[in-house]
Amino acid sequence: MSALPRLTEPGFRGFRGRVGSVVPTLLSSLLAVAIALLAGGVVIALSGDNPIPAYQALLQGAFGGERAIGETLVMATPLILGGLAFAVAAQAGLFNIGIEGQMVVGGLLGGLMAAWDPGLPIFVHLPLALLAAMVGGGIWGFIPGFLKAKTGAHEVITTIMLNYLAYRISTVVIGNEGFPLVNPSLQATQPALETARLPKLLPGTRLHAGFLVALLAAVIVWYLLYRTAFGYRIRTVGLSRGASAYAGIPWGRTIALAMLLSGLLGGLGGAVDALGLQGRYYNVSLGIGFTSIAVGLVGRNQPFGVILSGLLFGALSSGATRMQNTAGISRDIVYVLLGFVILSVSAIAVAQQFRQARQAASRARAMTRDRAADDAGEPLVEPPPPPRTI
Amino acid sequence: MFSFFSVALLTATLRSAAPLVFAAMGGLLSERSGVTNIALEGFMLMGAFAAVAGAWFSGNPFVGLLVAIITGAVGGAIFAFWAISLRADQIVAGTAIVLLGLGLTSFLTEQIWGQAGGSPSVERLPSIGAGMNILLPFAYLLVPVTHWFLFRTKAGLRVLACGENPVAAQSVGIDVDRYRFAMVIASGVLASVGGAYLSIGDLSQFTTNMAAGRGFIALAAVIFGNWMPWGAMGAALLFGFAQALRYHVQALNLPISQDIIIALPYLLTLIAVTGLFRQSTPPAGVGKHPTGG
Numbered sequence: 001m002s003a004l005p006r007l008t009e010p011g012f013r014g015f016r017g018r019v020g021s022v023v024p025t026l027l028s029s030l031l032a033v034a035i036a037l038l039a040g041g042v043v044i045a046l047s048g049d050n051p052i053p054a055y056q057a058l059l060q061g062a063f064g065g066e067r068a069i070g071e072t073l074v075m076a077t078p079l080i081l082g083g084l085a086f087a088v089a090a091q092a093g094l095f096n097i098g099i100e101g102q103m104v105v106g107g108l109l110g111g112l113m114a115a116w117d118p119g120l121p122i123f124v125h126l127p128l129a130l131l132a133a134m135v136g137g138g139i140w141g142f143i144p145g146f147l148k149a150k151t152g153a154h155e156v157i158t159t160i161m162l163n164y165l166a167y168r169i170s171t172v173v174i175g176n177e178g179f180p181l182v183n184p185s186l187q188a189t190q191p192a193l194e195t196a197r198l199p200k201l202l203p204g205t206r207l208h209a210g211f212l213v214a215l216l217a218a219v220i221v222w223y224l225l226y227r228t229a230f231g232y233r234i235r236t237v238g239l240s241r242g243a244s245a246y247a248g249i250p251w252g253r254t255i256a257l258a259m260l261l262s263g264l265l266g267g268l269g270g271a272v273d274a275l276g277l278q279g280r281y282y283n284v285s286l287g288i289g290f291t292s293i294a295v296g297l298v299g300r301n302q303p304f305g306v307i308l309s310g311l312l313f314g315a316l317s318s319g320a321t322r323m324q325n326t327a328g329i330s331r332d333i334v335y336v337l338l339g340f341v342i343l344s345v346s347a348i349a350v351a352q353q354f355r356q357a358r359q360a361a362s363r364a365r366a367m368t369r370d371r372a373a374d375d376a377g378e379p380l381v382e383p384p385p386p387p388r389t390i
Numbered sequence: 391m392f393s394f395f396s397v398a399l400l401t402a403t404l405r406s407a408a409p410l411v412f413a414a415m416g417g418l419l420s421e422r423s424g425v426t427n428i429a430l431e432g433f434m435l436m437g438a439f440a441a442v443a444g445a446w447f448s449g450n451p452f453v454g455l456l457v458a459i460i461t462g463a464v465g466g467a468i469f470a471f472w473a474i475s476l477r478a479d480q481i482v483a484g485t486a487i488v489l490l491g492l493g494l495t496s497f498l499t500e501q502i503w504g505q506a507g508g509s510p511s512v513e514r515l516p517s518i519g520a521g522m523n524i525l526l527p528f529a530y531l532l533v534p535v536t537h538w539f540l541f542r543t544k545a546g547l548r549v550l551a552c553g554e555n556p557v558a559a560q561s562v563g564i565d566v567d568r569y570r571f572a573m574v575i576a577s578g579v580l581a582s583v584g585g586a587y588l589s590i591g592d593l594s595q596f597t598t599n600m601a602a603g604r605g606f607i608a609l610a611a612v613i614f615g616n617w618m619p620w621g622a623m624g625a626a627l628l629f630g631f632a633q634a635l636r637y638h639v640q641a642l643n644l645p646i647s648q649d650i651i652i653a654l655p656y657l658l659t660l661i662a663v664t665g666l667f668r669q670s671t672p673p674a675g676v677g678k679h680p681t682g683g
Contacts, residue, residue: 043494047501095481097428153663154672156428156481157613160606161656161663168653287492293485330500335493342486346478 028348029298029305033312036340043336044329054327061322062315068322070205074277076314078103080214081269082292083310084221085141085262087301089155091225092258093238098144098159099266100289101166106137106267108170111274111281114192115181125195126275130213133271134264140166141263142256149252155259167285174283189274189281198276208276215307217265222303224261234258266292287335291317294338297345313338399638401520405592407623407630408529409434409584413608414615414622415536416580421612422540423573424553424566424675428484429469430581431605432491436465437582438589439495442596443502445512451590455515455525458586459579465491466578470571477679488605496598508597514590523591525583530623532580537619549573553673560680567680581605610659617673629655 041051062072082099089096110133120128144158174182174189182189198209225231236244237254244251269288274281295313299305320331413430420427437458444457465487472483500506515523540546551559552566560566584604589596607629614628615621632654 043497047498049501097481097485147660147664151664153665156426157610157663158660160428161610161660164603164606164656165653165660168649168656172647172649290485290489294489297482330497330506332493332496332500335489336497337493339486339488339490339493342482342489343472346472346482346486347476350476350478 025300025305028352029300029309029345032298032341032344032348035344036337039340040333040337044333049327049329054323054329057323057327058316058319060319060326062319066202067205068318070202070207071318072311072315073211074206074208074314075317076310077208077210077214077272077276078269078288079291079295079313079317080307080310081217081265081272082288083295083299083306084217084303085265085269086292086296087299087303087306088221088225088234088258088265089262090296090301091238092234092255093241094145094148094155094255094259096141096159096259096262096266097156097293098140098162098263098289099269099292100285100287101159101163102137102140102263102266103270103289104163104166104170104285105140105270106133107270107274107281108173108189109133109136110267110271111189111192112181114196114275115190115280117193120195122195125193126198129192129196129275130268130271133267135267137267137270138260138264141266142260145256145259148259149256163289170283187283191280192275196275197279198272206277210272210276213268213272214310217268218303218307221265225303230257291338294341297342399634401522402634402637403627403631404526404530405522405630406633407626408526409587409604410608410611410626410629411529411532411623412584412587413581413605414611414626415532415619416577416584417609417612418536418617418619418622419540419549419573419580420577421617421676422553422673423549423570424556424673424678425470425473425570425574426480426484426677427574427577428481428606428609429465429487430577430608431601431603432484432487432489433462433465433578433581434585434588434601434605435491435495435599436461437585438600439498439585439596440582441586441590442509442512443498445590446509449513451513451515454512454590455583455586458582462579462582463575464578465582466575467571469578470574473574474567474570480677492599495596499596499598506598509595511595512590514594523587525587525591529587533619533623540619545569550673553675556675556678556680581608584608607655607659610655610662613672614659614662616671628658
């Protein structure tokens with residue numbers, strides 16, 4: 001995972017060091033998005049449409065007015081949670097491509113819990129529904145983490161398989177005619193009770209309290225990663241398995257728990273739309289799990305970076321709907337843009353690594369030069385004999 | 391019970407497994423040369439779309455096949471440039487190719503034909519009887535060819551060397567990057583032909599996300615088959631059998647739920663990669679570069 005972009009550790013170099021590393025990181029992420037938009041514009045132009053009014057419509061749909069901004073935040077909500085899920089796993093050195101499945105299991109369990117009527121008040125029922133989603137997603141994330149820790153099974157393969165298993169399970173549960181909590185003809189769960197709905201935040205928009213849940217989750221993840229021993233272990237394991245073993249950090253347990261946390265966030269991300277936006281869980285793949293990978297990568301796997309990139313992709317998503325309606329351009333262009341974003345992020349990461357390596361090499365050369373100049377007077381030690389060639 | 395192993399079920403198995411075999415042989419070549427290839431799914435989608443687009447514009451399905459091959463080569467080259475030349479993370483680059491495959495094909499479907507979800511129907515490749523199309527025998531012919539290439543030719547043995555120990559291969563003068571580039575392009579072409587098999591072989595149109603995870607399943611077949619051509623084919627046949635059985639369960643009145651059968655390939659792969667049946671060992675140099683980068 002060496003090419004996964006990662007911020008160098010702040011705190012070590014003081015305030016200037018922090019600002020010095022955040023600004024270029026932000027710029028390079030924006031550069032990646034700009035390149036992707038440019039490439040996407042070329043694709044739109046090649047397909048016979050004018051990209052300029054298309055992007056104007058996109059911008060209108062994302063930021064033009066209160067309703068549009070509300071829509072952007074609504075779309076950003078599951079993406080921030082999914083991006084956090086990706087980031088936590090990536091910090092531990094794992095590539096969680098299974099956020100989609102974790103969202104399905106989380107959304108399903110959350111939706112079922114929300115449709116179930118135990119006669120509880122909102123401050124018990126809603127947290128219970130969110131908890132069910134976190135447990136479901138957490139289990140779905142823990143399985144690949146555990147398998148990797150125990151058997152070395154690569155998480156990319158296991159999570160892809162678990163994605164499809166999640167779809168199957170969801171289809172079976174929701175298609176079950178005899179189960180009172182589901183509606184097979186709608187391919188959804190029964191509607192969430194009022195006591196399990198995430199309340200609306202702004203009248204006139206669809207913005208709901210799930211957005212606050214996502215922001216809170218980002219703060220908690222930041223705290224866990226950077227202010228607790230658990231987070232320190234996750235980051236150490238991710239940077240170097242060898243070094244972490246040397247420091248006595250249990251690799252297996254750490255990655256399994258990191259995947260548990262990752263899946264838990266994914267499960268929550270699957271439930272916020274069901275409980276806040278749709279009012280029930282629908283058994284359709286929206287591809288949010290895959291978009292989350294891009295959110296994590298562009299956010300440099302940093303909690304606050306993920307908030308920003310989640311907002312960016314939320315804007316893209318809500319803008320694309322407007323673009324489809326007014327400019328007549330398929331909203332599937334969003335996936336094309338995502339692909340381009342990931343390609344440019346990884347290329348930029350490579351370029352940065354290359355530059356860092358070159359700087360380190362030139363520093364090393366300068367140091368040897370200085371030392372050579374110091375020693376020029378009289379050699380304190382006899383120079384070693386030249387190595388004998390065989 | 392006799393009808394359980396009917397000719398219909400056999401041909402259905404061969405038909406469902408063929409696109410998996412194409413993509414799996416591509417994945418095998420790429421993985422054996424040392425490049426992790428989750429981009430197969432994207433190549434299949436691109437191939438399925440390109441074949442229909444080519445057949446629609448030209449009116450000839452063979453032109454469609456040719457367009458699919460070219461598209462697969464271009465897609466493979468893009469992935470190879472990122473994964474090999476740039477030394478970008480291969481899984482990250484693969485994810486990008488999958489998203490591009492999904493996005494470009496559904497976007498262009500809507501842009502070209504003005505309808506979401508699928509293309510109009512085009513002429514399909516000729517049939518050789520029993521619902522099998524002309525591409526099918528080539529899928530199974532590809533297996534001994536791949537085996538012969540990898541284990542009996544100089545180039546193939548060099549590919550294996552690149553996959554097992556890229557540093558050693560480089561040190562004896564093998565251009566590791568060039569061999570890998572060729573194998574990744576081959577994987578793009580083969581997976582793309584597998585996609586064309588779906589769109590202008592089995593069906594006669596492109597539908598959104600029509601690969602439906604077959605690229606990932608093909609990669610699973612490679613792993614399940616322990617990175618060997620015959621093994622991967624066996625796994626593809628098993629997965630194809632599960633798919634075919636699904637349509638026969640109701641007809642045969644079998645006491646198994648359809649959903650369990652559909653889930654079987656995924657479950658089996660999950661168990662296979664954990665090494666519960668037997669050791670599953672990837673090429674030792676997968677994801678490693680000859681210069682240590």
